Amino acid sequence: MGEILVELRNVGVAFSAQRQLNDNRFWALEDVSLSLRRGERLGVIGRNGAGKSTLLRVIAGILVPDRGSVQRAPVSCQLLSLALGFTPHLSGRDNAILSGLMLGLRRRDIVARLPAIREFSELGEFFEQPIAAYSAGMTMRLAFSVAIQVEPDVLLIDEVLAVGDAEFQQKSGAALRQRMGEGHTVVLVSHDESQVAKLCDRVLWVEHGKSVLEGGRDDVFAAYHRDLHLGGAAA
Numbered sequence: 001m002g003e004i005l006v007e008l009r010n011v012g013v014a015f016s017a018q019r020q021l022n023d024n025r026f027w028a029l030e031d032v033s034l035s036l037r038r039g040e041r042l043g044v045i046g047r048n049g050a051g052k053s054t055l056l057r058v059i060a061g062i063l064v065p066d067r068g069s070v071q072r073a074p075v076s077c078q079l080l081s082l083a084l085g086f087t088p089h090l091s092g093r094d095n096a097i098l099s100g101l102m103l104g105l106r107r108r109d110i111v112a113r114l115p116a117i118r119e120f121s122e123l124g125e126f127f128e129q130p131i132a133a134y135s136a137g138m139t140m141r142l143a144f145s146v147a148i149q150v151e152p153d154v155l156l157i158d159e160v161l162a163v164g165d166a167e168f169q170q171k172s173g174a175a176l177r178q179r180m181g182e183g184h185t186v187v188l189v190s191h192d193e194s195q196v197a198k199l200c201d202r203v204l205w206v207e208h209g210k211s212v213l214e215g216g217r218d219d220v221f222a223a224y225h226r227d228l229h230l231g232g233a234a235a
């Protein structure tokens with residue numbers, strides 16, 4: 001087994017906006033523990049609002065938990081999410097450079113990869129346009145192209161693969177499988193079970209901010225389906 005890259009112990013995250021509305025703090029994550037090892041392909045499943053995106057942000061180091069602990073080896077983590085990351089008034093090219101810089105690459109190394117990023121994204125002239133003009137699908141193409149070329153140690157994917165058209169979905173899925181085959185570490189949040197089944201071997205099921213079950217893909221899916229069938233007894 002690979003070394004542990006990120007370890008979460010009994011992590012909880014409360015959001016301040018909802019904290020101010022009433023005295024009961026709202027815990028988007030209540031108690032999640034997880035060890036992510038090098039080369040692992042982990043899927044995260046759970047119903048809407050279960051805390052999956054919040055969990056990815058904790059793994060990425062964007063959110064600092066309000067309780068519990070996070071230990072991270074010195075690795076670069078990139079979060080692919082439509083909800084954050086890009087600066088709207090900058091072009092695709094400049095956003096790609098910024099993303100690379102934030103991942104710790106040297107500017108000249110990022111610049112050397114720009115042609116490949118542009119080509120993979122298939123954005124053409126839009127690559128030079130402010131991304132405020134992009135559709136959700138185009139933003140996803142840019143984010144995915146940067147991630148696949150910049151090669152973070154840990155790639156965290158939040159529901160973005162479903163946004164592209166069928167052709168780009170196939171291409172990004174193939175690139176991801178190749179990346180995974182090379183031993184890269186990936187965490188994928190998705191409601192698309194076939195996507196998770198294709199790309200991940202281990203699955204974490206999260207419900208109401210708590211980890212319910214973590215293990216082999218088939219076992220966790222079987223338990224999740226039993227629970228859905230019973231109307232959410234585990235939740």
Ligand SMILES: Nc1ncnc2c1ncn2[C@@H]1O[C@H](COP(=O)(O)OP(=O)(O)OP(=O)(O)O)[C@@H](O)[C@H]1O
Pocket residue numbers: 015016017018027028046047048049050051052053054055
């Ligand atoms: N910035 C925020 N401020 C306040 N509440 C938030 C914030 N982000 C998330 N939440 C709340 O935390 C809970 C968990 O949200 P999260 O987005 O992590 O769930 P999810 O499992 O990814 O959901 P989905 O499957 O619908 O994308 C939800 O109730 C959500 O409304």
